[in-house]
Amino acid sequence: xxxxxxxxxxxxxxxxxxxxxxxxxxxxxxxxxxxxxxxxxxxxxxxxxxxxxxxxxxxxxxxxxxxxxxxxxxxxxxxxxxxxxxxxxxxxxxxxxxxxxxxxxxxxxxxxxxxxxxxxxxxxxxxxxxxxxxxxxxxxxxxxxxxxxxxxxxxxxxxxxxxxxxxxxxxxxxxxxxxxxxxxxxxxxxxxxxxxxxxxxxxxxxxxxxxxxxxxxxxxxxxxxxxxxxxxxxxxxxxxxxxxxxxxxxxxxxxxxxxxxxxxxxxxxxxxxxxxxxxxxxxxxxxxxxxxxxxxxxxxxxxxxxxxxxxxxxxxxxxxxxxxxxxxxxxxxxxxxxxxxxxxxxxxxxxxxxxxxxxxxxxxxxxxxxxxxxxxxxxxxxxxxxxxxxxxxxxxxxxxxxxxxxxxxxxxxxxxxxxxxxxxxxxxxxxxxxxxxxxxxxxxxxxxxxxxxxx
Amino acid sequence: xxxxxxxxxxxxxxxxxxxxxxxxxxxxxxxxxxxxxxxxxxxxxxxxxxxxxxxxxxxxxxxxxxxxxxxxxxxxxxxxxxxxxxxxxxxxxxxxxxxxxxxxxxxxxxxxxxxxxxxxxxxxxxxxxxxxxxxxxxxxxxxxxxxxxxxxxxxxxxxxxxxxxxxxxxxxxxxxxxxxxxxxxxxxxxxxxxxxxxxxxxxxxxxxxxxxxxxxxxxxxxxxxxxxxxxxxxxxxxxxxxxxxxxxxxxxxxxxxxxxxxxxxxxxxxxxxxxxxxxxxxxxxxxxxxxxxxxxxxxxxxxxxxxxxxxxxxxxxxxxxxxxxxxxxxxxxxxxxxxxxxxxxxxxxxxxxxxxxxxxxxxxxxxxxxxxxxxxxxxxxxxxxxxxxxxxxxxxxxxxxxxxxxxxxxxxxxxxxxxxxxxxxxxxxxxxxxxxxxxxxxxxxxxxxxxxxxx
Numbered sequence: 001x002x003x004x005x006x007x008x009x010x011x012x013x014x015x016x017x018x019x020x021x022x023x024x025x026x027x028x029x030x031x032x033x034x035x036x037x038x039x040x041x042x043x044x045x046x047x048x049x050x051x052x053x054x055x056x057x058x059x060x061x062x063x064x065x066x067x068x069x070x071x072x073x074x075x076x077x078x079x080x081x082x083x084x085x086x087x088x089x090x091x092x093x094x095x096x097x098x099x100x101x102x103x104x105x106x107x108x109x110x111x112x113x114x115x116x117x118x119x120x121x122x123x124x125x126x127x128x129x130x131x132x133x134x135x136x137x138x139x140x141x142x143x144x145x146x147x148x149x150x151x152x153x154x155x156x157x158x159x160x161x162x163x164x165x166x167x168x169x170x171x172x173x174x175x176x177x178x179x180x181x182x183x184x185x186x187x188x189x190x191x192x193x194x195x196x197x198x199x200x201x202x203x204x205x206x207x208x209x210x211x212x213x214x215x216x217x218x219x220x221x222x223x224x225x226x227x228x229x230x231x232x233x234x235x236x237x238x239x240x241x242x243x244x245x246x247x248x249x250x251x252x253x254x255x256x257x258x259x260x261x262x263x264x265x266x267x268x269x270x271x272x273x274x275x276x277x278x279x280x281x282x283x284x285x286x287x288x289x290x291x292x293x294x295x296x297x298x299x300x301x302x303x304x305x306x307x308x309x310x311x312x313x314x315x316x317x318x319x320x321x322x323x324x325x326x327x328x329x330x331x332x333x334x335x336x337x338x339x340x341x342x343x344x345x346x347x348x349x350x351x352x353x354x355x356x357x358x359x360x361x362x363x364x365x366x367x368x369x370x371x372x373x374x375x376x377x378x379x380x381x382x383x384x385x386x387x388x389x390x391x392x393x394x395x396x397x398x399x400x401x402x403x404x405x406x407x408x409x410x411x412x413x414x415x416x417x418x419x420x421x422x423x424x425x426x427x428x429x430x431x432x433x434x435x436x437x438x439x440x441x442x443x444x445x446x447x448x449x450x451x452x453x454x455x
Numbered sequence: 456x457x458x459x460x461x462x463x464x465x466x467x468x469x470x471x472x473x474x475x476x477x478x479x480x481x482x483x484x485x486x487x488x489x490x491x492x493x494x495x496x497x498x499x500x501x502x503x504x505x506x507x508x509x510x511x512x513x514x515x516x517x518x519x520x521x522x523x524x525x526x527x528x529x530x531x532x533x534x535x536x537x538x539x540x541x542x543x544x545x546x547x548x549x550x551x552x553x554x555x556x557x558x559x560x561x562x563x564x565x566x567x568x569x570x571x572x573x574x575x576x577x578x579x580x581x582x583x584x585x586x587x588x589x590x591x592x593x594x595x596x597x598x599x600x601x602x603x604x605x606x607x608x609x610x611x612x613x614x615x616x617x618x619x620x621x622x623x624x625x626x627x628x629x630x631x632x633x634x635x636x637x638x639x640x641x642x643x644x645x646x647x648x649x650x651x652x653x654x655x656x657x658x659x660x661x662x663x664x665x666x667x668x669x670x671x672x673x674x675x676x677x678x679x680x681x682x683x684x685x686x687x688x689x690x691x692x693x694x695x696x697x698x699x700x701x702x703x704x705x706x707x708x709x710x711x712x713x714x715x716x717x718x719x720x721x722x723x724x725x726x727x728x729x730x731x732x733x734x735x736x737x738x739x740x741x742x743x744x745x746x747x748x749x750x751x752x753x754x755x756x757x758x759x760x761x762x763x764x765x766x767x768x769x770x771x772x773x774x775x776x777x778x779x780x781x782x783x784x785x786x787x788x789x790x791x792x793x794x795x796x797x798x799x800x801x802x803x804x805x806x807x808x809x810x811x812x813x814x815x816x817x818x819x820x821x822x823x824x825x826x827x828x829x830x831x832x833x834x835x836x837x838x839x840x841x842x843x844x845x846x847x848x849x850x851x852x853x854x855x856x857x858x859x860x861x862x863x864x865x866x867x868x869x870x871x872x873x874x875x876x877x878x879x880x881x882x883x884x885x886x887x888x889x890x891x892x893x894x895x896x897x898x899x900x901x902x903x904x905x906x907x908x909x910x
Contacts, residue, residue, distance in 0.1 A: 005465055005530045075460045076538070076832050083531070087605070105560045107832035109871065149829045150542070169874030176828050176870075176877050373631050374604045377531050377562035415631075416564065416871040419624030422631050 006082040006248040013071050013078045018239040020270070020345060021232065022062035023278035028348040029454050031316040034308060037451050040316045048217045048225040052122040056233035064236060066118075073117040073150055077106040078240065082248035088375040096398050097254060097406045098391065101245045101272060102378065103413060108173070110381065110413030111268045112143030112228055115237035119226045120147035130154040130223040132216035134184060134209030136264070137163050137335030137383065138170030139413055140228030145179030155179035156223075158186060158212040160338070161204035162331035167417050184209035191215050191312040205328045206265075206339045211312035218314070229265025230309060230318070230343045238271025245408060246275050254406050256286045258394050261410040262386040263290040263299065263357070264336045266343030272410035273355070274345075281354050286408070289394070290346065290357045291386035293365075295435060296329035298322065298342045299350050299357035303444055306451045307341055319453055320347040324446035330433060332362055333421035334382035340443075360389040361432035366425035368392055369415065381413040382421050461537040461703040468526050468533045473694040475725070475800060476687065477517035478733035483803040484909050486771040489763060492906050495771050503672045503680040507577040511688035519691060521573075528572040528605055532561040533695065537703035543830040551853050552709060552861045553846065556700045556727060557833065558868060563628070565836065565868030566723045567598030567683055570692035574681045575602035585609040585678040587671035589639065589664030591719070592618050592790030592838065593625030594868055595683030600634030610634035611678075613641060613667040615793070616659035617786035622872050639664035646670050646767040660783045661720075661794045666767035673769070684720025685764060685773070685798045693726025700863060701730050709861050711741045713849050716865040717841040718745040718754065718812070719791045721798030727865035728810070729800075736809050741863070744849070745801065745812045746841035748820075750890060751784035753777065753797045754805050754812035758899055761906045762796055774908055775802040779901035785888060787817055788876035789837035795898075815844045816887035821880035823847055824870065836868040837876050 021027065030039040045054045056064060066074075085098040092098075103111035123131055131153055135141030141157035148155035157174055164171065164183040171181040184204050185192035191211040195202060202208075210227070217225035227234055249256060259276050261269035269290050279285025292299055298321045307322035309315035320341045323329075327340040342350075349355040362382075369385035372378070380388065391409045398405040415422065424430050476482065485494040500509045511519060521529075540553040547553075558566035578586055586608055590596030596612035603610035612629055619626065619638040626636040639659050640647035646666040650657060657663075665682070672680035682689055704711060714731050716724035724745050734740025747754055753776045762777035764770035775796045778784075782795040797805075804810040817837075824840035827833070835843065846864045853860040870877065879885050 009464075010460055073832075107834070146832050150832060169871075169878075172874040172878040172881065173834065173871075175881050176825055176834055176874075177832075178829055370631055374633055377528075377601050377605060377632075379562070379628065379631055416624075416628075419627040419631075423624075423627040426627065426630050 006252050010075055010079070012244070012247060013074050014066065014240045014243045016063040016065050017236045018243060018275050019059055019062055019064055019236055020274040020277050021060050026352070028344040029319045031318050032306060032451055034313050034316055048214060050122045050126040050128060050224060052125065053119065053233045056236055057231060067121060070118050070121050074240070079244045080105055082245055083376070084252065085376055088372060091371065091375045092395055094395050094399050095404045096395055097404070098395070098409065099249060099254065099407065100409045100411045101241060102411045103241060104378065104411065107146050108139065108142040109416060110139040110143065111238060111241060111271055112140045113146060114240055114271065115228065115234045115267065116143040116147035117150060118237045120144070120151040120153055123224055124151040124153055128153065128224045130156065130220070131226050132156045132213040132223050133226045133228065134158045134206060134213045135228065136160050136206050136338055138167050138417065139336055141181060142170055142173045144226055144228070145174040145177040148179060149177045156216060157181040158184035158209040160184055160206060160209050160335060161202065163335040166333070166420055169417055184212050186212060188212070189215045191314070203328065203331045205311065207311035207325050210310035211314050214310065214314045229267035230341065232345060234267050235270035235274065235343055235345055238267045239274050241271035241410070242273060242275035245272060249408065256408040257405040258289065259286045259408045260289045260291065260387045260390050260394065262337060262383050262412070263292050263342065263346060264383065265339045266346035268410060268412035270343065270346060272408070277349065277354060288355045289390050290350065290355055291390040292357060292359050293332055293334055293337045293386060294359040294361045295332045295433065296323065296338050297359040297435065298340065300359040301440055303447060304347060304351050304453065305447050306453060307447055309341060317450060318344050320344050321350065322447070323440060324443035326446045327443040333418060334386065336383045337386065358390050360386050362430050363425065363432050365389045366422070366430065378411065379415040380411055381415045382418050384411045384413065461707050465530055465534070467699070467702060468529050469521065469695045469698045471518040471520050472691045473698060473730050474514055474517055474519055474691055475729040475732050476515050480736070481807070483799040484774045486773050487761060487906055489768050489771055503669060505577045505581040505583060505679060507580065508574065508688045511691055512686060522576060525573050525576050529695070534699050535560055537700055538831070539707065540831055543827060546826065546830045547850055549850050549854050550859045551850055552859070553850070553864065554704060554709065554862065555864045555866045556696060557866045558696060559833065559866065562601050563594065563597040564871060565594040565598065566693060566696060566726055567595045568601060569695055569726065570683065570689045570722065571598040571602035572605060573692045575599070575606040575608055578679055579606040579608055583608065583679045585611065585675070586681045587611045587668040587678050588681045588683065589613045589661060589668045590683065591615050591661050591793055593622050593872065594791055596636060597625055597628045599681055599683070600629040600632040603634060604632045611671060612636040613639040613664040615639055615661060615664050615790060616657065618790040621788070621875055624872055639667050641667060643667070644670045646769070658783065658786045660766065662766035662780050665765035666769050669765065669769045684722035685796065687800060689722050690725035690729065690798055690800055693722050694729050696726035696865070697728060697730035700727060704863065711863040712860040713744065714741045714863045715744045715746060715842045715845050715849065717792060717838050717867070718747050718797065718801060719838060720794045721801035723865060723867035725798065725801060727863070732804065732809060743810045744845050745805065745810055746845040747812060747814050748787055748789055748792045748841060749814045749816045750787045750888065751778065751793050752814040752890065753795065755814040756895055758902060759802060759806050759908065760902050761908060762902055764796060772905060773799050775799050776805065777902070778895060779898035781901045782898040788873060789841065791838045792841065813845050815841050817885050818880065818887050820844045821877070821885065833866065834870040835866055836870045837873050839866045839868065
């Protein structure tokens, strides 16, 4: 046997978030106002975000201090363990070393609370009494509901219909923490009503749910908006993951050759990888791989362009890889990876060649998830099963080359709420669809007429 | 804020299990053979248990070394955290200190893997290829499936029908780890078929499921049986919990005045409390409280007597508090607390007055669970919500007396798989039934004609 877990002392919870912007040679172009097409300023954002987060969104400081209250909340589940996956290595028959960082021990079961508690804290500090948000798989919505109860704030969650129906227990979890959760599109917003009128049976999308939550926040004096991924400040908060992993690997005497995470909006991926980016960009760090679903291949088949972050054109235009803001992917089980766009910072790093992207189908990802569960005991969420699929590819490549490599893979959440997905996989009823190019071409028509990225 | 988590280093995983038998002034009478009524010997047990576990079942040694392979498996989630519940203290407005030990971070989400990995290990060591077991709420069955995949053993789980229907995802979890799960009573055993014939719509019971699993093991050469609670060796394995908690409290400079756990078969309760029992018996240790459901009030309204551990009279007669082996409790959500009997060691300690017992209804327990979730972030399983209910009672008593006490409460698992129960509670549809005395009297008729306990 010989599982090896590397735990850090509670005092080793990072004291600062790491801002990758400080270490980039070039920066992504600025977000643009959805109405005017001009760069977004603090005044544009202040109706929906607290000032502290707006400051972090545009900060160029390398280190941002983590408030004591946020670190105290982190202590409920941080530092998270780094495991050496010795059983998986043996099952694979590889001589390479595999480490995984596990964020599933948080109260809501994923990495999402890392930014949720930070956002709830800053909102509470600025007197905000209610937060509206969207959620895909439900991980973010439940994380925010948890964070809001920690800081005494009300929480309203617009949950993508596809996940709302397939994961009903997320709604109960949110309610247990005192939050309210509705299926999106909902009748509670103008954006939701408009979409329901056009297509009453839509399975929804993150883009639609974002429109609803932003509208809610923009139209209520007592309410701000919170986003669970994509934006710079959200990615910033997640860097506690990679910082801890770096320290734990050092303690284990290991240096990663390859770092792998899944990418939906980009936040768990940024969390594990950004602390390694400066080294990677300099050619001295690990290869960094982002794994995404073939059903929503933003990085591998999307366009690098300005696009709306949401469906109803209420959110800023972001410079990012996108499939078009009207793209509605199949209702795959990895609901957290169904976003049409991608964080500007992750997009920029992919565009610069610092990060490599891969896309995989559901069945091959669940196959890896089940292998992982049987070897390592932890049942992964469908999202990080994409990272495990990329890991398999990389391990086999190392074996074929006859080299031993050290891998760091990010297990950003557990699959306790995804048992219906596992049931479907194990019973052989999951079908993989090839996404036709003409469907992608049609979706990309949404990009026509939008401002072009600077050359 | 100021959550305080006390983590021990991985090296602090206990090296030995603690055997409370070594520190008792008097011992419970021996188990009796179900057929002959004579004390059970190793030969009676060897068809269904490996020799190493039979040795532990009758051991009087104070310390039993934990094999390196078991400690390595423990390292996947142990040491588990001890938290100071400062937010809960503030929400309660008490000056008392509340600590909780949290076992929900294990792969299957409860304390059960502590003994599951030990049992799977010893079975594998002795060449056993398949293990059969029963499960109530599903916690034990999934823990054993997890442990079996760690040691390459097949696993068959008979799951009480009430829980099988209300928690369908446990079956998928077991299947993900490669195990097989059927509803009990099932058509796979003679015991199951006999009961189904009499009452096709029965919701089942742990007693029935035990009969099925024991029959499976006794009638197949390649199969042994594993029990998730009740027996001495199972309780022994759980003592890693209390040992860690003791060390963590010492690190925090705290000495508990009261230790509280819920009790179904007795194993999580023993895990947290047995390391404190010798002090408690000597009058220098904490008050120890076992919390159970009013719908299955084994300790508070049962008889201290010899009774069968199962329904079909295949398991030994155990000296314990029991409601009668035919007692089928309401299908309450705390499925893990629906056992008609109680571990002989816990029963003995209650009978001797070392441990105090209390019974609570569902709604008052869920009320505490929701309060706990909103204060501390973790959503408890329905079982430990009974411990939280007792905690509330004790904290209020301390406040009323004007004293500050230090409490240690055991949060033995998370409620991720119990969202339907929370949904029922939050929507106000849970009804508490008073258990009529004549129903208990009828059930106790099962005890007539069985051997009497020695005076």
